[in-house]
Amino acid sequence: MRPAISLRHPRPDDAAALEALVSDPAVALPTAAIPHPYPPGGAAAHLADLARRQAGGLEHAFAIIAGIAPETAPGTAPLIGMITLRPDIDDGDGRTAELGYVLGRDWWGQGIATAAGRKVLVIARDQLALARLAADVKHDNHRSAAVLHHLGFTETGRRMKHWPARGGMVLVRQFVLNLG
Template identity: 90%
Template sequence: MMTLRPDIDDGDGRTADLGYVLGRDWWGRGIATAAGRKVLVVARDQLALARIAADVKHDNHRSAAVLRRLGFTETGRRMKYWPARGGMVLVRRFVLVLRAPRPAP
């Protein structure tokens, strides 16, 4: 499963958060990378998003590798409430710029 959720903190409506989960039996087959490529095309071409952000648990190196293969850059670490992990966890933040910001009028 892969989702794009508008980032309400962005302010301009052109950023979304990417989330995904893949069953353990399917790890290591390139499925997340292939699905991510398709989602990013839709995000850029149909949704006209400028940026996509994603968080991975600090020790999830395989998920970080998926994001790097998709062109994301790691921008730092932060604490984030993650219900699936039972509360606050340390995450690594990744960002992908899909298109340059529009110049100010």
């Protein structure tokens, strides 16, 4: 049985849990943006930057929480991952966003990333009025590709893409989902 999860906006007090999660090389290395080794204090700086980006409408971020944790109850349940939507302002109509997610290794294989993704798809469509979502995964990241398939994404191809945290070009699988 899959554990209950909830989503809420990330907070500064999530820094320690986030840093512990992304310091795991199995979590960081398949991603485009999480450096490894992860710098001490990096999560606090990342969360502050994320809050600025969210306030400016440049990113929509959600903490994945184990159990039910209302927005107003700090520290009641652990952060076990993050999921983000990054609107693509260059897509012509501003209605496409890139989906990204990360989940702590202890929580893999339980359907949690898919459950969190489903919650975010509703937000993307109903609250943010997005028409399409796109996602790229490292070519050998079969777990992440499976999550996207479970969410209804279609694989559209492969290409080389610059992934800063991996130091250059990486072969990625590209996915898209039409929400409208």
